[in-house]
Amino acid sequence: MEVLTVLVDIAFVALGVVAVLSGGAVFVVDSMARATYALAVSFVAVGVQVLFLQQSYVGVVVILMMVMEMAVMAVYMVMFMGMNPALMPMSMVHSNRTAVATAVLTFLLLAAGILVVDWPARRGSPPRDVTEALGEALMGPQMLVMAVISPVMVATIVAGVVLAAPRTRYDRFGDDLRQRPPDDPQPGGVGR
Amino acid sequence: MTLEAALLLSAAIFSVGLYGAISQQVVVMVMMGLELMINGVILAAAACWWFLAPDPTGQVLLMVVIAAMTLEMAMGFAVAVLLHRARQTDMTDMATDLSR
Numbered sequence: 384m385e386v387l388t389v390l391v392d393i394a395f396v397a398l399g400v401v402a403v404l405s406g407g408a409v410f411v412v413d414s415m416a417r418a419t420y421a422l423a424v425s426f427v428a429v430g431v432q433v434l435f436l437q438q439s440y441v442g443v444v445v446i447l448m449m450v451m452e453m454a455v456m457a458v459y460m461v462m463f464m465g466m467n468p469a470l471m472p473m474s475m476v477h478s479n480r481t482a483v484a485t486a487v488l489t490f491l492l493l494a495a496g497i498l499v500v501d502w503p504a505r506r507g508s509p510p511r512d513v514t515e516a517l518g519e520a521l522m523g524p525q526m527l528v529m530a531v532i533s534p535v536m537v538a539t540i541v542a543g544v545v546l547a548a549p550r551t552r553y554d555r556f557g558d559d560l561r562q563r564p565p566d567d568p569q570p571g572g573v574g575r
Numbered sequence: 576m577t578l579e580a581a582l583l584l585s586a587a588i589f590s591v592g593l594y595g596a597i598s599q600q601v602v603v604m605v606m607m608g609l610e611l612m613i614n615g616v617i618l619a620a621a622a623c624w625w626f627l628a629p630d631p632t633g634q635v636l637l638m639v640v641i642a643a644m645t646l647e648m649a650m651g652f653a654v655a656v657l658l659h660r661a662r663q664t665d666m667t668d669m670a671t672d673l674s675r
Binding site for chain 2: 441
């Protein structure tokens with residue numbers, strides 16, 4: 384049992400190191416496609432760490448969502464980064480020294496806080512079935528949280544479509560939406 | 576496995592993401608930096624949940640963080656598409672220059 388605990392500890396730290404290194408690789412590797420996959424590796428490592436912390440549902444959600452998201456991102460890069468070397472070497476940074484200094488300072492500040500703070504002892508014990516407890520919380524006392532997130536997500540869908548759509552109804556029907564026939568590049572309908 | 580170790584790792588991930596968010600010129604790479612920062616927050620929140628107060632409320636907070644990350648990605652992609660269409664660019668610097 385003692386050996387197992389040590390192995391789990393080693394695996395946890397190793398995953399953390401993988402997450403940090405692959406996160407760093409995102410901004411070091413030569414191509415955006417590789418950067419995307421490096422980020423995916425970082426997310427998967429953190430997802431597995433979350434699994435180690437006994438949160439099966441959240442861990443699996445992080446892994447599945449991020450793998451899909453990074454796949455979309457890779458396709459997106461190849462689609463839109465035509466003027467940039469999407470699959471070729473690149474270095475597009477500005478204020479590199481400032482960025483490095485800010486990142487290092489932030490880490491030192493956070494690390495100092497982490498090591499100096501006298502963390503309290505654990506309060507309570509984890510539920511027997513963590514996923515079941517999460518489900519019951521979401522469907523019970525914490526339902527308002529998800530009820531608030533839902534309209535935000537709908538708003539995101541609407542805003543995303545509005546921003547990304549090449550032509551909207553205002554392009555077709557004019558600013559007052561009264562222009563007839565609509566100004567379409569290719570007239571539709573059946574000619575009646 | 577200790578809380579401090581997990582938080583140190585999450586701080587390292589967060590700082591690397593911060594570096595990317597500040598230094599990168601391409602909009603999508605900036606988004607990657609932000610994602611990495613949220614990745615660190617996820618690990619920190621999960622560790623705090625396990626080591627400090629393992630009740631379901633903390634997991635709900637994690638779900639909110641994950642939802643925030645999704646929204647950030649969706650809106651980021653939409654803005655990048657708009658930027659690409661309007662100004663034929665995907666670089667933050669060029670977008671700023673053209674707006675003057």
